[in-house]
Amino acid sequence: MKKINKLFSKTKSMPLDIFLDKVLYNRDFGYYQKKNPFGEKGDFITAPNISNLFGEMITIWLVSFWKKLKKPKKINFIEMGPGNGDLCLSILRTLRNFPKVHNSINILLYERSETLRKIQRKRIVSEKVAWIKNLKTIKDGPVIFFGNEFLDALPIKQFKKINGILFEKYVEMNKNNINFFFKKKINKKIKKLTNFKIIKNNIIIEYPEHGFRELELVCKKIKQLNGGALFIDYGYLKENNFDTLQSVINHKFNDIRKNIGDADITSLVNFNLYKKYFNMKNLSVDKVISQSEFLQKLGIMERYKILSNRLDKKEQSNLYGRIKRLIHPKMMGENFKVIFAKNKKCNFTIDLN
Numbered sequence: 161m162k163k164i165n166k167l168f169s170k171t172k173s174m175p176l177d178i179f180l181d182k183v184l185y186n187r188d189f190g191y192y193q194k195k196n197p198f199g200e201k202g203d204f205i206t207a208p209n210i211s212n213l214f215g216e217m218i219t220i221w222l223v224s225f226w227k228k229l230k231k232p233k234k235i236n237f238i239e240m241g242p243g244n245g246d247l248c249l250s251i252l253r254t255l256r257n258f259p260k261v262h263n264s265i266n267i268l269l270y271e272r273s274e275t276l277r278k279i280q281r282k283r284i285v286s287e288k289v290a291w292i293k294n295l296k297t298i299k300d301g302p303v304i305f306f307g308n309e310f311l312d313a314l315p316i317k318q319f320k321k322i323n324g325i326l327f328e329k330y331v332e333m334n335k336n337n338i339n340f341f342f343k344k345k346i347n348k349k350i351k352k353l354t355n356f357k358i359i360k361n362n363i364i365i366e367y368p369e370h371g372f373r374e375l376e377l378v379c380k381k382i383k384q385l386n387g388g389a390l391f392i393d394y395g396y397l398k399e400n401n402f403d404t405l406q407s408v409i410n411h412k413f414n415d416i417r418k419n420i421g422d423a424d425i426t427s428l429v430n431f432n433l434y435k436k437y438f439n440m441k442n443l444s445v446d447k448v449i450s451q452s453e454f455l456q457k458l459g460i461m462e463r464y465k466i467l468s469n470r471l472d473k474k475e476q477s478n479l480y481g482r483i484k485r486l487i488h489p490k491m492m493g494e495n496f497k498v499i500f501a502k503n504k505k506c507n508f509t510i511d512l513n
């Protein structure tokens with residue numbers, strides 16, 4: 161708590177996104193700097209942690225994209241926010257079956273947390289993998305960007321419309337308690353919101369300024385070097401009009417104002433807004449589809465059938481349970497969605513056509 165108090169020593173209050181940035185990524189006490197949050201012993205489990213088959217399917221998708229790009233001799237695959245490195249390890253394992261792609265690929269890991277970078281370096285030992293701190297350093301293409309649960313982990317801004325006037329959510333510290341309040345806001349930010357026309361029918365507006373900032377270079381590289389970007393995350397397609405911030409600790413929801421720095425805080429991804437953003441940057445975007453549809457089109461059930469022939473009953477049911485978790489509509493299947501943005505020259509589609 162002392163460290164969090166320091167946050168407010170120079171300022172009485174700060175906009176929500178600045179607060180989130182500090183409590184999640186501050187070098188001394190940020191959540192992602194001090195914890196390995198993944199897995200049963202952590203706070204949450206992501207798709208690559210659930211089953212190696214998730215990584216296998218992403219590799220199949222990647223190999224198909226490489227073919228569509230006319231089998232380039234060199235390709236950069238950039239994983240945004242690789243977490244504990246599970247997905248990268250799955251991809252490296254699966255690529256052994258595709259030696260030509262294995263030869264041509266460079267895997268670049270883009271990770272903000274030093275703690276997670278250390279964990280990744282320890283687990284991933286391969287001459288195919290390098291770490292980058294800035295996307296500007298990518299000079300060769302084609303480029304394929306990928307992020308699982310990357311966008312939801314980026315700080316957002318929140319606005320509220322009262323009698324047609326916009327107020328921005330701020331955070332203050334009062335007697336060791338975190339309070340939220342809304343402050344009248346008239347500045348350039350509002351212009352950005354109007355550009356996206358998201359204020360029209362909304363009362364609560366969530367604006368992913370940090371997400372757009374990260375994607376700025378992603379889009380630039382795709383336009384310069386050819387390729388595309390695939391993001392998978394939990395989120396929604398229709399206008400939402402509610403506050404989607406959520407906090408999780410030890411696999412349970414937590415009051416956002418409690419366990420600051422020890423709990424993860426994320427928001428649901430507004431896929432329509434990201435689609436508009438990519439379009440505005442002159443990329444083309446396929447129809448956003450569910451994780452369930454995506455993984456099934458890539459053949460996850462067929463792969464399960466092949467693998468299950470080699471497994472005993474207990475192992476079969478374990479694997480089936482994991483796949484169900486990934487694709488069942490009431491589990492991750494529908495809540496998680498997939499967005500694919502690409503260079504306009506590129507005719508590869510999200511479902512491999």
Ligand SMILES: C[S@@+](CC[C@H](N)C(=O)[O-])C[C@H]1O[C@@H](n2cnc3c(N)ncnc32)[C@H](O)[C@@H]1O
Nearest residue numbers: 192206241242243270271272273308309310313
């Ligand atoms: C919710 S985790 C997802 C991890 C992994 N992709 C998975 O599915 O298991 C979010 C990841 O994004 C990283 N991250 C967040 N903001 C980042 C940024 N601006 N640049 C690079 N990595 C970032 C976090 O440190 C973490 O590794």
